[in-house]
Amino acid sequence: MLELVVAHGVRPAAMERALRGYGDGIRRVADTESGWWRSDVIEPVLRAGKPFGMVGELTATFATELVPLADRAILALYHGHQANAWMRNIFEGVEMALASAGLHSRLEHPPAICFLDLTGYTRLTDERGDEAAADLARRLSGLVQGTSGRYGGRPVKWLGDGVMFYFREPGPAVRAALEMVQGATNADLPPAHVGLDAGPVLFQGGDYFGRTVNLAARIADYARPGEVVVSHEVVEASDGGGVTFSEIGPVELKGVTGPVRLHVAHRST
Helix, strand or coil: CHHHHHHCCCCHHHHHHHHHHHHHHHHHHHHHHHHHHHHHHHHHHHHCCCCCHHHHHHHHHHHHHHHHHHHHHHHHHHHHHHHHHHHHHHHHHHHHHHHHCCCCCCCCCCCEEEEEEECCHHHHHHHHCHHHHHHHHHHHHHHHHHHHHHCCEEEEEECCCEEEEEECCHHHHHHHHHHHHHHHHHCCCCCEEEEEEECCCEEECCEEECHHHHHHHHHHHHCCCCCEEEEHHHHHHCCCCCEEEEEEEEECCCCCCCCEEEEEEEECC
């Protein structure tokens, strides 16, 4: 395998990084599987006072009947994730090539991608436990589902400490973001911060891909608690209704080539 990829011009160090990723991912799968088997099979058998030999019988059944099915399921999941990841690379590569050739024209009415994150979510759940985390997720879901829907958007996926949204238009997306940030405060949730970008996206497998998605996520990382930070593309495509923008200036964002013009959105007074 190594000889083949090196023969096609892949650097050995890059392949080593990929192999470490394979190993770490598979180890996590095995550890999760082992923990499930211990907590849901071995421990209940022993607590019930049944002979340990029953564990051996169950293990033999699992190995002969369930493992082959699990192997196929894991491989199918891997290929599904692989297809999405590779398509994302292809789409972003085409975008970069078009931009370099001066052929990447901007959409007149681009959609917007929004990332909302809760500040301090991980620390809060560590301190208060899983039940508090589940309650927080439930309240956040209730807040963002209704608000995004009123402004022509919808949650795409949940990210543990936040949510990714798709909006048909940037202007309503900004107003929704401001309302959600304020709503998080009113609902006694951890402070929210938002990043927004507007531009072309690729939809596949229930998810959105492309430079617009990546940039929105990086902007959200940059935003401070309580802020809605947007790209210049969002400002130019917004209808201005009830919102003003103050420019931060060109900012270097992690994982993004070149400085990005950013603005903070505010409700009009």
